[in-house]
Amino acid sequence: MTKSPVFIYDEQETGYRFNEEHPFNQKRLTxxxxxxRKAxxxxxxxxxxxxAATDEQLLSIHSAEYVNAVKALSAPSPEEAAILKAGAYGLDTEDTPFFPNMHEVTAAIVGGSIRAVDEVMTGQAGHALHLGGGLHHAMPxxxxxxxxxxxxxxxxxxxxQVYGARVLYIDxxxxxxxxxxxxxxxxxxxxxxxxxxxGKYLFPGTGAVNERGEGTAFGTSINLPVEPYTEDGSWLECLEEVLTRVAAHFQPDLIVSQHGCDAHAYDPLSHVHCSMDIYKAMPRLIHRLAHQHCDGRWVALGGGGYDIWxxxxxxxxLLWLELSDHPLVAQLEHEQALxxxxxxLSQWQPESPVELPVTWLDNKDVWTPMPRRDxxxxxNRQTKDIALLYVP
Known part of the structure; x- marks a missing residue:
């Protein structure tokens, strides 16, 4: 019998908010x-x-000095000594400024992703989604x-550590x-x-195709850096071929995927020009590979995405609809304008600063074609071929 998927969520996660002007706006969770729910x-x-994640769990990746600095800067009014050291830990920048309750809120987000892994690895759930997670840039x-x-x-x-799992992470x-x-x-x-x-043009400037891992892990780091103004067909061509071959070769026990949705043409912080079609296709591909290679064990996380409306x-x-095998997924295959x-729409349009789309997928017929498509x-094909050099 198919195990039901789980949706890890608590309204507390919307408290991960640097300031009112910051583009990372967790109202998108709401x-x-x-x-x-309305669907x-x-x-x-x-x-x-x-x-919340325990300190021991946080320290499996982060240094004790860093965790202590985050705690000190999470006070409503941090001490001057903590503020003076914030720069050493990257917590005084415009991108990542410290904020009250920062440790408590973020530890809860980490705990949500851990809970997702536990649900799947113990067999309580076949798949798990934690949209509050996916904070993939933080360093130790x-x-x-x-x-x-x-x-x-x-x-x-x-x-x-707990399950001895080989993990394929897809970002x-x-x-x-x-x-x-x-x-x-x-x-x-x-x-x-x-x-x-x-990364030639976009933060964080890394992810070149020649970053492949080191030592015995050479070949386990795969990067597909695509060109600005890449569209659906080229994006999916690169991902499908490379991911299918990587999954078959690596044979994971668990897939963990990060689903930032900022490659969309409307997103203000990038230059890629994809539509909602990739956000229907990518979860479908990952879903298939999870069942093909690791008995369906799949943990999906959120990530970036700055057009929150x-x-x-x-x-x-669409990610949850695919992960939960909801009938709407099959309906979208035959009814593109669903x-x-x-x-x-009636609840949120009065609050939205832009006109909300009325369909799940985009009507790309009204979009201006990108120049230099060929x-x-x-x-991108040349980059894809280089990425595959060490993948059997």
Whole structure:
């Protein structure tokens, strides 16, 4: 009998908020959960609240000095000594400034990703989704790229230590999954695959195709840096061929995937020009590979996504629909213009600063075609072939 999937969520996770002007806005969680509920796709029985990660779990990836610095800066009014040291830990930047209750909120997010791993690895659930997670940039001793603790790295380490799992990590955020890659760059039992806009033009500037792992882990770091203005066909061509071959070769016990949805054409922080079609296709591919190679064991996390009104709720909604085998997924195959719930649209349109889309998928017929499409596709194919050099 197919095990029911679980949706890890607690409203407390919306407290991960640097300031009111910051682009990382967790209102997108509220919008996504409400969309799924109004679509009749998220019953209360599927939702599990996370528990905070322990210090011991955080220290499996992060240094004690860093964790202590995060705690000190989480006070309502941090001491002057802690503030003076914030820069040493990357917590005084415009991207990643410290904020009240930072440790408590982020430890709960890490705990959510750990809970997702436990649910899947113990067989309580076939798949688990934790949209509050996916903070993939944080380093062992540094906050970086909107990320304080790296829940993905801690959850993968937990899967290794507690269950002895070989983990395939798949990162589909438009920004390179640098923190997770570097956490396991010399670990042969963790394979990281990241598709992202090339670091020549976009944060964090890493993720080159020649970053392949080191020592006995050489070949377990795979990067697909695509060109700016890449569209659906080229993005999916690169990912499908490389991921299919990597999964078959690596033979994971668990897949952990990060689903930042900032490769969409509407996202303000990147230059890739994909549509909602990739956010339907990528979960379907990962879902198939999970059943093909690791008995369906699949943990999916959130990530980036900065058009919180038009993109994130639909992309993450499609992820849950696929992960939970909801009938709407099959319906979308035959009804490209399937509408969003009218109750969701009527509730949120008055608050939205932009006109909300009325369908799950985009009408690309009204989009202006990208110039240099053929050149971009050819360059991405060349990158794909280089990425596959050491994959049998």
């Amino acid at each position: 919008l996504t959960v409400d969309l799924l 009749g796709a998220l019953p209360d029985c599927s939702i599990i609240a996370p528990a 001793n540094k906050g970086w790229g909107f990320c304080v603790y790296n829940d993905a790295s801690v959850a993968i380490q937990h899967a290794k 589909t955020d438009v920004h390179h999954g640098d923190g997770v890659q570097w956490s396991f760059y010399s670990e042969p039992d963790v394979c990281t695959l990241s598709i992202h806009e090339t 038009r993109v994130v709720p639909r992309a993450w909604g 509408g969003l719930p009218s109750a969701w 050149e971009i596709t050819l360059k």
